[in-house]
Every structure is written in structure tokens, then in C-alpha cells.
Amino acid sequence: MVVFNLSHNNYQTLLQNFARQLKVKPENNSIVIPPDIGEGIIKVIQLPNGLQTLMVKINFHKDVLIKSGNTNQGDYVLNFDESEIHDEKNTDSGKTINSFVRLTGASFKHWEVVKKKSAVQYVKILFSKEWLSNYIGLREKMSLFEKYIPVKSDAAEKEKLNEEYRRIINELWVINNDDPLQNIYNNNRILLLVEQFFTKMHAEMLNPKGKYKLTADDVLKLKKVEAILKSPGKSPPDIAALAKKAFMTKVKLSHAFKQVYGTSIYSYYQNQRMQKSHELLSTGNFSVKEVSEKLGYTNLSNFVLAFTKQFDTAPKSLLE
Numbered sequence: 001m002v003v004f005n006l007s008h009n010n011y012q013t014l015l016q017n018f019a020r021q022l023k024v025k026p027e028n029n030s031i032v033i034p035p036d037i038g039e040g041i042i043k044v045i046q047l048p049n050g051l052q053t054l055m056v057k058i059n060f061h062k063d064v065l066i067k068s069g070n071t072n073q074g075d076y077v078l079n080f081d082e083s084e085i086h087d088e089k090n091t092d093s094g095k096t097i098n099s100f101v102r103l104t105g106a107s108f109k110h111w112e113v114v115k116k117k118s119a120v121q122y123v124k125i126l127f128s129k130e131w132l133s134n135y136i137g138l139r140e141k142m143s144l145f146e147k148y149i150p151v152k153s154d155a156a157e158k159e160k161l162n163e164e165y166r167r168i169i170n171e172l173w174v175i176n177n178d179d180p181l182q183n184i185y186n187n188n189r190i191l192l193l194v195e196q197f198f199t200k201m202h203a204e205m206l207n208p209k210g211k212y213k214l215t216a217d218d219v220l221k222l223k224k225v226e227a228i229l230k231s232p233g234k235s236p237p238d239i240a241a242l243a244k245k246a247f248m249t250k251v252k253l254s255h256a257f258k259q260v261y262g263t264s265i266y267s268y269y270q271n272q273r274m275q276k277s278h279e280l281l282s283t284g285n286f287s288v289k290e291v292s293e294k295l296g297y298t299n300l301s302n303f304v305l306a307f308t309k310q311f312d313t314a315p316k317s318l319l320e
Helices: 011-022 129-135 139-155 163-174 182-206 216-229 239-246 250-261 265-282 288-294 300-311 315-319
Strands: 002-005 030-032 038-046 052-060 064-069 075-086 095-104 109-114 119-128
Touching (some): 011 030, 011 038, 011 052, 075 163, 075 182, 095 182, 109 265, 119 129, 119 163, 119 182, 163 182, 216 239, 216 250, 250 265, 265 288, 265 300, 265 315, 288 300, 288 315, 300 315
Parallel strands (some): 002 064
Antiparallel strands (some): 038 052, 052 119, 064 109
16 A cells, blocks of 8 residues: 655655655655556645645545654644545545644654545645744743643644635635745745634633633643543543543543544544554554554454454454
8 A cells, every 4th residue: 555654843854755665756845646546646735934835636546645743842833634535435525625724742652544546736835833933923922832832732632724724725726836925925825824723822821612621731731631531541531530530520521631632542443452452553564463462352244344443454454
């Protein structure tokens, strides 16, 4: 299976890596996808202020594995992702459309199999906390963001890709590479995307949704619980034990966790467990049964069903 690894702290280097992998020549900071894999382009925009943007638009002719995450500690990626996934179960159009915006950090890791006949369009903006403070005028508010951004990026909570985001992204795709003003144009559009996202985030910080108004200490406690869930063991987490570690009641922990991370404790744990299983199988060092046992499944069929539901492919396909 073809692997597209989008994890890197330098998008120019990432583009060079893709060029070698796909055996194509970069031109104007972009590469064209070979026809046996699909139709499309991968493009990098390097702005004078140090901001890096990766743009991907591909219609796939074969199944691919897309990996995301693992930037440097202190770096963040603002992801604007849209995909049309080929879905034979969808009798109306044969496509399932997904679109979202999310902020991810160094600890975020995601593996996804994209089936042939599917299409993706990504805009990924890589930046540091220092860049955010210096270039978008948030210096006086950074004390608030310093607590909120790491939690937001760990949660990898999604919001819908709205029409304004889409309009700006479409304008980025139609810019002519020969236009002498392209750098100014790109800089403007990319900063608009960043500004819209963080303006909305700031509003959420001032008016938090949910039952609980969490203190900075509460957030730290939740991050400790989240760290436990990121190291999946052989049994699902015990809510009472986690609540005791967080010095919260079970009810408050469950509601506060969902309020911050956008999902239940068990769903978060299960997602981490599936990501870990994908990682182990991809090494080729373990059988499906061995990975199933490592992650606490006593019934192999249950593991296969859970894996297939998560990645829309059977675990054995990674070993072929």
C-alpha cells in the first residue's frame, strides 16, 4: 500500500521526500501525482514571515495510507481537511463527504486508509506559539492561549469547514504561480484562515460551552487522565480509578473530559487503542493475533471488527 506521511516540521523537506518517493521532479514548489496513484498535486507555500503551508489535492486511483502528526514540541498544525470517500454502502452517490478544521500539536497522531476513487483536499498551516504571538497580534492575550492551545491541540476537536473557510481555500488554489503578486496574495489568504480560527477560539475561551467552568488546575488534571488514555493497556480504563487520580467525582470527570476533548473517555481510549494497533501492524513485526492480544482483546473477531470499523480495511491488509 502507498503511504503518504504528512508528518514533518519542514514542508519544503517534506515535498522533497515526496518527490523522491514518487519519482517525480518538483516544479514551482509543487509536485504532480503520478497517474498510477492518482490525479492531483502537492504544493508548499513558504511565506517570508516563516509560516509554512502544505496544500494537497488528489483523486486517488489506489488505496493509500495517510499519516499525520508528530511535529516538533511547541509546534502546531492548523488543518483544513475535506474529503470525498468512496463508499459502496452509500447508495445515493457512492461518496461520503467529510470536512473539518482542527488544531493539532506534537502529541497528535492519526493514521487513515483512503480508498481508491476517493478524493482529498488539505490545507495544513504549520506554526509555533512564538509565531502566533509575533505575527497575529495576540501577544497581550498569549497567557490565555498558552493554557488553552495545548489542550485544544491534544483534543484534536473538529469543527465544520464553513463556507468562508472554503471561499478562502478556493482562492488559494486558483492563484497563478507566475503572478508577481502571488506571495502577497498567499500571505493574505493564509493569514485570514489563521485569524478566523483563532478569533473563534478566543471567543470560546471567554464563553466556554458546557456545564463546568474549568480552572487551570482542572485542565492539568484532565491532561493527566488523557496521558493515561494515550498509553492503552490490556483493559479499558476504570472511570472510578481515573476520577480518583484527577481528584474529581466520576460524574464531573466524565462531563468535563467530554467538554474539553469533545468525546467520551472510553471513545478516546478506543481511538488511541486502534491507532496503536495500526502502528504495530504497520511495522510488520507482529501478527494480527499478537496485536490483538497486546491490546487486551480476548476475542480476535472483536478486534478485527473494531479495526475494520475504524479504518475501513481489515487488519490483515497491512501485512500483505
